[in-house]
Structure formats: structure tokens, C-alpha cells
Amino acid sequence: MTVRRGVLAYPFSLAAILIFTGLLVFALWRLWSTEAALRTQAGDNMLWAIAQAQVATQQLDITLAQERLEEADADALALRYDVLLSRLTLLEDGPQRRYLADLGHFETIHALAERVYARENAFLSAGVRAGDAGEPLHELLAELAREIGRAANRAMVAQWNETGAQLDKQHGAIMQVIATVIVILAIGAFISWRMLAAVHAEQRAQMSLLREQEIREAYRSFVALVSHQFRTPLSVIDASMQRILRAGDLMPRAEIRQRAGRVRETVKGLTDLMQATLDSMKLEAGRIEVKKTECDIAAELETARKRQLDASPGRTIHVDTGSEVPARITTDALLFQQIVGNLLANALIYSPQTEPVTVRVRADSSRIRIAVEDRGIGIPEEEKDRLFQPFFRASTAAKVNGVGMGLHLSRRLARMLGGDLTFESRQGFGSTFTLALSL
Incomplete structure (x- = not known):
């Protein structure tokens, strides 16, 4: 008011x-x-x-x-x-x-x-x-x-x-x-x-x-969030290390490998949290610069797809590109990769292992739209207005690791590129996040 x-x-x-x-x-x-x-x-x-x-x-x-x-x-x-x-x-x-x-x-x-x-x-x-x-x-x-x-x-x-x-x-x-x-x-x-x-x-x-x-x-x-996200991983790391120290040479090699893998996953989560925090600080301080060049849209999408499949082997990502989509667009390739990679990572995390993720690319006379569809847990109706706020996580995502910064950063980056990031979602049926950029 x-x-x-x-x-x-x-x-x-x-x-x-x-x-x-x-x-x-x-x-x-x-x-x-x-x-x-x-x-x-x-x-x-x-x-x-x-x-x-x-x-x-x-x-x-x-x-x-x-x-x-x-x-x-x-x-x-x-x-x-x-x-x-x-x-x-x-x-x-x-x-x-x-x-x-x-x-x-x-x-x-x-x-x-x-x-x-x-x-x-x-x-x-x-x-x-x-x-x-x-x-x-x-x-x-x-x-x-x-x-x-x-x-x-x-x-x-x-x-x-x-x-x-x-x-x-x-x-x-x-x-x-x-x-x-x-x-x-x-x-x-x-x-x-x-x-x-x-x-x-x-x-x-x-x-x-x-x-x-x-x-x-x-x-x-x-x-x-940090209090929770740091305390739990550090507890896991400490518990694993104590178990290895107490067992000494008596612990089977397979168990050591298992506990070491768990520690590495935990450390990766902490690293992601710190990186998201740093990215947010850079964005707020205006230290992220946009450098637009001509990019091959199909090649950029394929690069983002392979990176996510390398991190999540066994998953499926389909790319459906319309015939009206131009071969090249002018944008910042690095920021484009960060946005699309973020959307693909979320789609893979919040949908079942057996469900594929689909990327639909469409265009008209002025804009290109890249829609990332998943069949995951969806977002409650009463929480949709807060989804792009920093460090916000939907109640349906409580059991999934995350820091709540990915979508906030992605939308800010999309607007820096002269576009926008929107979504549609139904709880229990999945979500579709659409990146729209000017041609």
C-alpha cells in the first residue's frame, strides 16, 4: 500500500x-x-x-x-x-x-x-x-x-x-x-x-x-536452509568417518567404497549450495555480464542434454524441435546453458527414475520457446506464487536435496537475456517450465 x-x-x-x-x-x-x-x-x-x-x-x-x-x-x-x-x-x-x-x-x-x-x-x-x-x-x-x-x-x-x-x-x-x-x-x-x-x-x-x-x-x-543443509551433510560425513576409523582394517573394502561414495555425494551437495549462494551474490551485485553471440540452438540443447545424462546415467531426455525453429539464435551461450541445464536437472530430480523428460522447442515470428516437461511431483497450487523466490522450496520437495536457488537464478538470467521463464504445474502430474527468448 x-x-x-x-x-x-x-x-x-x-x-x-x-x-x-x-x-x-x-x-x-x-x-x-x-x-x-x-x-x-x-x-x-x-x-x-x-x-x-x-x-x-x-x-x-x-x-x-x-x-x-x-x-x-x-x-x-x-x-x-x-x-x-x-x-x-x-x-x-x-x-x-x-x-x-x-x-x-x-x-x-x-x-x-x-x-x-x-x-x-x-x-x-x-x-x-x-x-x-x-x-x-x-x-x-x-x-x-x-x-x-x-x-x-x-x-x-x-x-x-x-x-x-x-x-x-x-x-x-x-x-x-x-x-x-x-x-x-x-x-x-x-x-x-x-x-x-x-x-x-x-x-x-x-x-x-x-x-x-x-x-x-x-x-x-x-x-x-544453510543450518539444515550443512548440519545434515556434516553429520553424515562425520558418522561415516567415525565408522571407518573405529573399524580400521576390519571394515570390508566394499563398505569403505560405499561410505566414501556417500561422503562424496554429501560434499557435492555442499559445493552446490555454496555455488548457488555465490551465483546469487554475483547476480545481486550486477557482476554477471551478458555477452550475446550467434548460437546453434540444436547444438546448445544437445550439449545441455549430454551433460545432464552424464550426471544421471540411465535417464531419458527427448528433444522435440519444430520445423519453424530457426537454426541459430543470438544469445549468451553460457547463460543459456545454465538456464536449460538447471531446468533439466530439476526435471530429472523431481520426476521418477523411469519417467522421461521432454524438451519441446517451438518458435513464432518474434520468440523461441523451450519447454521442459517432467512427470514428477508437481507444485501445490497455494505455493506457486512463491516458486521463484530465493531459497524457497515447495513442500512436495522436502525429501529431495536442493537449496531453492536454481529457479530464482534461472528466471533472473532469462530476463537479463531479454526473455522470461514461466511454468505450469499440477501436483502429482508434473510440471512444464518454459524459457521464452526473443529472436
């Missing part, structure tokens, strides 16, 4: 980092688009009011001319005049007045407006029907329009200057925010890296702890 949590921490951490980064990038994009939008905003109520006053002045002048030509009536003239009065009143009131004063145009516009107010009757009666007593209305309106136009131009320049200053200030503020977000991104990236490193370190620690527990369990099993 602890290892699973460590493994799941990676995708959850990565998802959190992606969400965090996505939100910050989105914030950057929104800030940048807002800054661009601010630069496109233009206009101001003040500029609009001045422009409207200029338009109203020009429209009154046009309507005045039309009325004289009898193309406009008195109502249209009164309407245009009222509009001009409302626009002038707007300019002379509140913030507009202060704004015009700052521009230096209020006094002039105010004086012209007063002259317009003073000629109200003349405007409404079209200059007392074109008599234009006193100052001509057209010239008064033209002068007012020119002054308002000059004020509008200066207001526009001032507005653009002010807007530019505001935009520069806003741009600076936004750039500061963007810089802050970039710093946050950098800090977030650093924190994310540290978090992933911590998760990775925790996972490695958990895996190391699990590995240590496995090694500790294997060590306990090894100690128990």
Missing part, C-alpha cells in the same frame, strides 16, 4: 503542477490582453462636450442660412439655437469650465457665448429677417466655431498626452504584475521540481525499505 501511494503521487503531483502552470499562464494572457485593450481605449466626456458645442454652432449657422433662403422654418431655427445654448451652458459649467480654463480658452469662448446670448432675438428672427442689425450673425457663429475648434484641438492633444501618461503608468503596473507572475512561475517550477524530487526520493526509500525487508526475509530463509 505504501509503494502504491508513492507511485500514485507522481500523476497527482504532475496534475497539480499542470493546473498551477495553466492558471498562471491564463492570468498572464489576461493581463496582456487587458493592457492591449487599454491602449485602444480613447475619448473622454470633455472632448465629446467641446466637439458637440462646435457641431451645434455649425448647425445653427447652416439652419440660419437655410431659413433666409426659406428652406427652413422658425421652429427649426429655434431648435438649433436651443441646442447651441445647452452645449454652451455645458461648457461653462463645472469641470468643463475648469478644463477650458486650463486650456486657456474659457474666457474667449465665454465672451463669444455672451455675445450670442445678447443676439438671441436676432438669431430667432433670422437676423431680423436678414437685416443683421449690428454684428452679422454668421461671422459671430464662425468665430465661435473657430474658437471651439481650437479648444477641441488642444483638448485632443491634452487628452492624448494624458491618456498616454496613464497608459504608460498602467503599462508599468501591468508589467510589474507580469514580472511578479513570472517570478511566481519560476518559484512554482522550483517548488514543483523539489516536490517531484521529494516524491521520487520517498518512493526510492520505500522501494529500498521493501527491498531490505525482502533481503532480510531471504536472509532468514537462507540461514535456516
